[in-house]
Amino acid sequence: MKILSEQKQILNDKESLNKIIILLILVAIAVLAYVSENLIGDYPRRLVMLFAINVMLAIGLNIIFGFAGMFSLGHYGFMTIGAYVAVILSLSPEQRMSNFYVTKMVPWLENVQIDPFVGILIGGFVAAFFAILIGIPILKSLGDDYLGIATLGFAEIIRVVITNLADITNGPLGIKGLPKFINVYWVFGFAIVAVIFAIRLGKVSSGRALKAIRENEIAAEASGIGLLYHKVLALAIGSFFAGVGGALLGYWTATIDPKMFTQVQNFTFLTIIVTGGKGNITGTVIMSFIITIGMEVLRFVEEPMNIFGLQYSGIPGTRMLTFSVLLLIIILKFQRGIFKHEFSPRLFYTRPKFFNKIRWGNKK
Amino acid sequence: MIFQDLSNGIALGATYALIAIGYTLVYGILRLINFAHSNIFTLGAYIAFVFVAMIGIHWAFAYAFAILLTAIVGRMTERIAYKPLRDAPRISVLISAIAVSYIIENILVMIFGGRPKSFPRPEIFDQVVTVGTVRIPSVNIIIILTAAVVLTVLIIVLYRTKQGRAMRAMAMDFDTSRLMGVNVNKTIGFTFVIGSGLAAIAGILVANKYPQVNPYMATMYGLKAFVAAVFGGIGSVPGAAIGGVLLGLLEILFVALLPDLSGYRDAIAFVILIVVLLYKPTGLMGVKGRVKV
Numbered sequence: 073m074k075i076l077s078e079q080k081q082i083l084n085d086k087e088s089l090n091k092i093i094i095l096l097i098l099v100a101i102a103v104l105a106y107v108s109e110n111l112i113g114d115y116p117r118r119l120v121m122l123f124a125i126n127v128m129l130a131i132g133l134n135i136i137f138g139f140a141g142m143f144s145l146g147h148y149g150f151m152t153i154g155a156y157v158a159v160i161l162s163l164s165p166e167q168r169m170s171n172f173y174v175t176k177m178v179p180w181l182e183n184v185q186i187d188p189f190v191g192i193l194i195g196g197f198v199a200a201f202f203a204i205l206i207g208i209p210i211l212k213s214l215g216d217d218y219l220g221i222a223t224l225g226f227a228e229i230i231r232v233v234i235t236n237l238a239d240i241t242n243g244p245l246g247i248k249g250l251p252k253f254i255n256v257y258w259v260f261g262f263a264i265v266a267v268i269f270a271i272r273l274g275k276v277s278s279g280r281a282l283k284a285i286r287e288n289e290i291a292a293e294a295s296g297i298g299l300l301y302h303k304v305l306a307l308a309i310g311s312f313f314a315g316v317g318g319a320l321l322g323y324w325t326a327t328i329d330p331k332m333f334t335q336v337q338n339f340t341f342l343t344i345i346v347t348g349g350k351g352n353i354t355g356t357v358i359m360s361f362i363i364t365i366g367m368e369v370l371r372f373v374e375e376p377m378n379i380f381g382l383q384y385s386g387i388p389g390t391r392m393l394t395f396s397v398l399l400l401i402i403i404l405k406f407q408r409g410i411f412k413h414e415f416s417p418r419l420f421y422t423r424p425k426f427f428n429k430i431r432w433g434n435k436k
Numbered sequence: 437m438i439f440q441d442l443s444n445g446i447a448l449g450a451t452y453a454l455i456a457i458g459y460t461l462v463y464g465i466l467r468l469i470n471f472a473h474s475n476i477f478t479l480g481a482y483i484a485f486v487f488v489a490m491i492g493i494h495w496a497f498a499y500a501f502a503i504l505l506t507a508i509v510g511r512m513t514e515r516i517a518y519k520p521l522r523d524a525p526r527i528s529v530l531i532s533a534i535a536v537s538y539i540i541e542n543i544l545v546m547i548f549g550g551r552p553k554s555f556p557r558p559e560i561f562d563q564v565v566t567v568g569t570v571r572i573p574s575v576n577i578i579i580i581l582t583a584a585v586v587l588t589v590l591i592i593v594l595y596r597t598k599q600g601r602a603m604r605a606m607a608m609d610f611d612t613s614r615l616m617g618v619n620v621n622k623t624i625g626f627t628f629v630i631g632s633g634l635a636a637i638a639g640i641l642v643a644n645k646y647p648q649v650n651p652y653m654a655t656m657y658g659l660k661a662f663v664a665a666v667f668g669g670i671g672s673v674p675g676a677a678i679g680g681v682l683l684g685l686l687e688i689l690f691v692a693l694l695p696d697l698s699g700y701r702d703a704i705a706f707v708i709l710i711v712v713l714l715y716k717p718t719g720l721m722g723v724k725g726r727v728k729v
Contacts, residue, residue, distance in 0.1 A: 137527075143527070206710075209714050210713060210714070213714075213717060218713055218717060220469075221469075221662075221666060221709065221713070222709070222710055222713050224659070224706075225663065225705075225706035225707075225709040225710050225713075226706070226710065228659065228702065228703070228706045229703045229706045229707060229710075232699070232700055232702050232703035232706075233700075233703065235699065236699040236700055339531075339534045339538075342527075342530075342531060342534070343531060343534075346527055346528060346531050350525075350527075387546045388545060388546070388549070388550060389542040389543070389544075389545030389546040389550075390542075390546060392538055392541075392542045392545075393538070393539060393542035393543060393546060395538070396535045396536075396538035396539045396542065397535075397539060399531070399534075399535040399538075400517060400532060400535040400536065400539065403521070403528055403531050403532050403535065404517070404520050404521065404532065407521060407524035407525070407528050408524070408525065408528070
């Protein structure tokens with residue numbers, strides 16, 4: 073008995089230690105947010121914001137793909153929906169005047185103006201609604217490959233429709249001059265909510281059900297897991313994050329147009345998830361950081377420079393080429409992702425030589 | 437007018453069909469959506485462009501070289517980017533395909549720039565055939581004839597040769613055919629050679645039709661050709677051919693009959709895709725696969 077209670081004591085100690093470490097991390101993030109909002113220049117601040125938005129979008133796709141094993145190639149379609157809904161609902165009269173000069177806006181939308189924050193959330197919900205709409209019939213009868221193809225088709229249809237519905241979306245011109253009201257606290261807030269949500273989801277029953285479906289669909293169904301409900305749920309949650317993230321990206325660039333989100337984004341997020349490890353939140357966050365910053369750092373290869381007297385005047389395309397070659401090497405080298413384990417506060421007080429023996433988080 | 441629309445539609449559909457076959461062959465055997473395939477198509481057009489416009493040899497030789505070289509490049513992409521991942525999760529292979537796709541696209545951008553370049557088309561492609569009151573551009577006729585000949589040859593190869601039988605066997609059951617002594621690597625290589633060659637032919641024909649080439653021309657063409665492959669039943673070669681032609685015809689007829697909605701032209705293919713997936717997911721000619729426990 074005595075030994076048991078001692079062990080319990082140790083466990084309790086560790087638990088409170090874990091809580092303290094998590095608290096410290098949150099404080100560190102808050103300090104980081106404060107520093108990036110107030111003390112650094114405009115360009116790094118924008119990068120930090122882009123990183124946080126990417127984390128959120130990648131986590132959305134990770135819930136669809138990494139948790140449930142479903143394959144969505146049309147994430148960018150839901151991003152577009154979220155961005156357009158959020159922006160159109162919260163346009164001010166002046167912006168309406170300056171944007172809709174070729175085509176008049178439809179009368180029933182003319183006097184709508186809601187709070188941008190509510191607009192962003194509504195954008196997310198509309199994206200989730202469309203995901204449910206397309207998800208139910210497709211997932212009812214078809215496998216995962218087809219879901220990818222169907223969402224891809226859906227995203228392309230969305231693009232064409234937005235280009236053509238000029239009296240609602242301003243057509244191919246897009247909507248420009250959006251207010252720059254989002255700041256680091258906003259995007260960090262959203263990103264942290266997304267991360268915590270995903271971590272919690274991994275621990276509650278529906279999250280476990282999703283992972284069971286990913287591992288073996290037939291066995292999961294035989295154990296009494298409702299396939300359709302859980303798959304549609306994952307798709308809706310992921311698309312909600314896509315919608316919100318798309319809206320944030322729209323405000324981040326201060327302009328939206330139908331060609332803003334393409335497959336390129338989708339592939340970037342797929343890359344983040346696959347290299348970060350399927351369903352691994354730690355990997356998603358770290359890879360989002362590496363890829364966001366990496367894509368910026370790689371801009372230097374297209375800039376004019378002078379190498380040992382040789383004049384090099386930057387060739388367009390070099391940056392994407394470098395990125396894709398690196399991507400190819402990473403995927404050939406780490407076929408199942410770079411990160412195998414989840415982050416855990418224990419990392420801070422366990423001796424490194426035991427790294428291989430302890431279980432970190434939910435190891436697969 | 438209707439005859440011209442029909443010839444345009446069938447010609448467009450024939451190019452979709454040629455590309456769709458490459459998708460369908462690879463998907464049938466490796467269960468991989470080969471995203472690099474559409475860039476192989478662009479590459480074919482560009483190699484032909486280099487031979488004709490920059491080196492200046494006779495177009496027939498230039499096209500033959502271009503098809504050959506593209507087929508070799510297609511084979512090499514399989515060797516470098518897909519073969520090491522044969523036992524990896526399928527998503528990793530997909531990412532690899534995407535990386536290859538970007539590599540080809542950006543090499544083209546780096547060498548030729550992002551702007552379209554005009555493609556010098558030979559005399560024979562640049563005429564109008566008049567039958568009574570019907571005027572049909574000769575390029576349409578050439579596209580349709582080429583596609584018909586190529587498809588016939590392909591069907592003969594698939595159904596009358598040993599290599600073709602190996603390909604069909606692998607599409608039916610990868611592991612069993614390996615046990616039965618099919619040379620897996622050789623057959624997959626052969627598949628990529630055929631698919632890339634057909635894509636190169638399609639690329640050259642398309643470059644002749646619009647006479648221009650640009651590095652991004654593959655994006656829409658590739659997606660629509662993929663839709664054609666799903667439409668016809670992915671994994672089935674005759675299905676891809678029929679799906680391609682039908683898709684091209686529907687697209688052109690939609691624009692011809694409803695000019696007011698021509699802005700929605702690019703959506704047609706994807707609406708068809710979703711309708712097909714909902715009502716006949718195996719496509720027109722596809723076989724229903726069984727899920728094994």
